Amino acid sequence: MSSRKVLLLVASPRGAASTSRSLGEHLLAGLEERGMALKTLQLYPALGDERKMSELLAAIELCDLLVLAFPLYVDQLPAPLIDLLRQVAERRNGQARTGQALAAIVNCGFPETAHCRPAADIVRLFAVQADFRFLGCLATGMGGAIGNRSLAKAGAIVRHQRKALDRAAAFLCESREIPADVVALMGRAMMPRWFYNFVADRGWKKAARKYGSSAKLFDRPYAGSEGA
Amino acid sequence: MKAVFFKGSPPAGRDPLSNRAAAAVSAVLKSRGWETKAFPLAAMDIKACRGCFTCWTRTPGHCVIRDDDQESILRAWAGAERIILLTPVTFGGYAPELKKALDRVLPILLPFFIRIQGETHHPQRYPLPRRLLAVGTLKQEDAESEGAFRRLVGRNALNMGDVEATTLVFSGDASLAEMERRLGQEPFFGAEAS
Numbered sequence: 001m002s003s004r005k006v007l008l009l010v011a012s013p014r015g016a017a018s019t020s021r022s023l024g025e026h027l028l029a030g031l032e033e034r035g036m037a038l039k040t041l042q043l044y045p046a047l048g049d050e051r052k053m054s055e056l057l058a059a060i061e062l063c064d065l066l067v068l069a070f071p072l073y074v075d076q077l078p079a080p081l082i083d084l085l086r087q088v089a090e091r092r093n094g095q096a097r098t099g100q101a102l103a104a105i106v107n108c109g110f111p112e113t114a115h116c117r118p119a120a121d122i123v124r125l126f127a128v129q130a131d132f133r134f135l136g137c138l139a140t141g142m143g144g145a146i147g148n149r150s151l152a153k154a155g156a157i158v159r160h161q162r163k164a165l166d167r168a169a170a171f172l173c174e175s176r177e178i179p180a181d182v183v184a185l186m187g188r189a190m191m192p193r194w195f196y197n198f199v200a201d202r203g204w205k206k207a208a209r210k211y212g213s214s215a216k217l218f219d220r221p222y223a224g225s226e227g228a
Numbered sequence: 229m230k231a232v233f234f235k236g237s238p239p240a241g242r243d244p245l246s247n248r249a250a251a252a253v254s255a256v257l258k259s260r261g262w263e264t265k266a267f268p269l270a271a272m273d274i275k276a277c278r279g280c281f282t283c284w285t286r287t288p289g290h291c292v293i294r295d296d297d298q299e300s301i302l303r304a305w306a307g308a309e310r311i312i313l314l315t316p317v318t319f320g321g322y323a324p325e326l327k328k329a330l331d332r333v334l335p336i337l338l339p340f341f342i343r344i345q346g347e348t349h350h351p352q353r354y355p356l357p358r359r360l361l362a363v364g365t366l367k368q369e370d371a372e373s374e375g376a377f378r379r380l381v382g383r384n385a386l387n388m389g390d391v392e393a394t395t396l397v398f399s400g401d402a403s404l405a406e407m408e409r410r411l412g413q414e415p416f417f418g419a420e421a422s
Contacts, residue, residue, distance in 0.1 A: 013279040047276060074330045075383040076321045080276050083324035110348045118383050121376040125319040197341045197348060204339040207285040220354055221289040222306035
């Protein structure tokens with residue numbers, strides 16, 4: 001059995017209640033079955049906390065496999081994660097290859113997984129520049145359908161994602177690249193696009209009703225002000 | 229013409245190439261006489277987005293974080309006809325100095341879904357005929373990073389309502405004069421001052 005160490009870095013502001021964590025933990029379960037030692041850290045609680053950030057950077061240096069799990073923000077990684085990756089790359093500048101590997105899991109709220117392509121590009125280029133061996137990026141749309149539930153509790157809608165993460169674990173534990181068919185499986189739609197969009201739109205209206213803001217949903221508070 | 233200029237260079241001195249590009253953009257904007265709101269993002273207090281969606285549900289159009297500098301950006305973006313993003317190309321994307329501001333522009337979108345070029349996107353809360361210019365800098369030529377950067381800008385343009393986008397990447401030791409010349413030739417800057 002392998003005793004290689006995997007670090008799951010959850011880079012979502014929603015932290016433990018995030019879809020990123022749900023997806024990442026499912027992958028971790030598969031890696032644990034294969035004998036890898038697990039560690040999970042959250043990025044956001046370390047922002048502005050020097051000690052926690054130092055611990056996080058140290059943990060990145062000590063792992064054999066780094067798994068980044070994050071939500072898509074404006075077509076790519078959230079700013080704090082880019083900042084962290086830049087720090088990692090700067091610290092490693094000019095150093096010899098470390099033998100570490102990197103994989104990523106990204107989810108977006110749009111129904112189409114294609115929105116995540118730039119994020120996959122960025123993670124891959126980071127890996128190159130920071131001397132990680134890039135093993136692949138698993139991307140899925142319709143992240144809103146998972147919410148903060150574990151994939152086991154999310155039911156049949158995430159069957160493709162569960163299967164993809166299970167299969168990916170088998171490759172990652174051997175430090176092998178995730179095959180294209182597994183990446184494609186991860187990106188398969190959880191439900192028809194029209195249905196996802198219908199439920200999402202209804203969800204925003206329901207939330208507004210709850211807060212008594214239904215009449216304000218289309219408000220333009222800055223119209224006519226500076227620059228407008 | 230009303231423009232918003234996001235200066236995503238790292239703090240002064242850390243990246244002379246990016247600072248030079250920012251100076252070149254500023255010079256061209258000045259020469260056009262556009263009404264420009266420039267944001268030196270590295271010096272601004274912009275907290276990380278919380279992913280709470282309050283700006284879509286509880287206080288539509290307003291971010292829940294009110295004790296930092298982001299509101300001035302939202303205010304300017306709402307009426308801008310030209311958006312200019314400047315950043316060192318970072319792993320083929322934007323530097324965190326720029327990205328921290330972009331992560332917080334969710335309030336200028338509506339939560340609902342629309343279809344643009346066959347994909348799902350969000351409608352604009354303040355629809356205007358905008359154009360986007362993205363200026364990236366690379367210390368050394370790097371076709372792979374530049375390609376990723378161009379694709380990312382294309383995605384951003386779609387998410388901004390399929391706006392017309394121009395991407396320029398300066399690399400190596402491009403001089404200020406060279407940058408100004410190339411920027412000045414771009415149709416993005418072609419409109420007369422209003």
